[in-house]
Amino acid sequence: MRSSEMADEVTLYADGRSPFVCRVKIALNMKGIKYKNMEEDLQNKSGALLNYNPVHKKVPVLVHNGNPILESLVIVEYLDNVWERVPILPQDPYEKAAARFWAKFIDDKCIPALYKVFSSKGEEEQVITEACEQLQILEDELELKGKKFFGGDNINLVDIAADFIAYWLQLLEEATEMKLVTRSKFPKITEWAEGFVNCQVVKEMLPPRAIMLAYYKNRFGKI
């Protein structure tokens, strides 16, 4: 317990539907950190958000005792530095580097490739192939690790970074009636996803299925 914990003021500028915001919420929940949630209307961003994040004007933004921290994975690492209980990153420098590598891979390669499939209405073979290639890399990593999560027996930075794949992707597939991650093609990812969304600290933070389905149906329609 941090000695100044009683005086800590933690505010999260959020959009409950966002997987990036959810990463931060999972981390906050894991560590049992009390915070105030400020839900943003992204069509009408608050003055506070624009003040705290003039560069990107995006959520999530975490404000800790008046200091803003931006970028979901930067925020998660910050929380891990400041609140040491229930560690999110491995202790060992090499394993820590590996975790950062995989989290970055998910952000730089996986998620963009997946979004492209749905935003291009699944019409381009090449786009689907590319997305499946990235998923296969994750599938192989899970196979190699042979554990329940990327973090081993417990979730870590990588699992949190991959939250989109565990939950949002499935709802996107359902809304657009386009399946990428089948159990037969990606058994490890399927199993991992089921385990991840059933973690207590994760379950409590996920937005309701109905909300995401409605949002995706509206945004992408049937493919």
Next chain:
Amino acid sequence: MADEVKLHGVTGSPYVCRAVIALNLKEIKYEFVAEDLSNKSADLLKYNPVYKKVPVLVHNGNPISESLVIVEYIDEVWKGVPILPQDAYEKAQARFWAKFMDDKCFPAVFKAVSSHGEEQAVGEAHEAFQFLENELKVKGSKYFGGDNINLVDISATFVAFWVGAAEEALGIELLPKDKFPKLTEWSDNYVNCQAVKDSLPPRENIVAFFKKRFGKA
């Protein structure tokens, strides 16, 4: 126990240079394994199967990929000159700006260079530079890291060195001094830091590279 440190790279890469600067800052002895990117070594493909790119740091047989991940690893394993701030909030700020370099700045600069200074592309690069200019103004210090270089300065190596080389090679202006006085001053100081000076490739090589890759026929 003797540490074995190898860095797979190419001398012309600003990403590889980040790792070299970090190694030199900490005075780490290492072996530079020069790669031919048109004929990658079996080792490189084994060590970085996901991206098949440089730089890759191999420490006692353990490979680490992605330049900023490598720099943070180096900072954690070898004490001495610190690369990241100690304070958690300042650390988060440094990581934010390093990410900004890669996510916004670099792509904008690349577009401006590859389009031979096309107006809109240069405009976008200037937008990115303006954030850096403002940050230096607000900080009021010699470097993004204060009196000494840190992760942010290192991540911005391409701005300090590669941009100037591209300007010369292609006869375009990307970083005008009158518009970005702080960033220009920072660049001049940065390339004169000992650890950086020791790490940069010869300028004429980079100029030649840009002429060859992007120059008009």
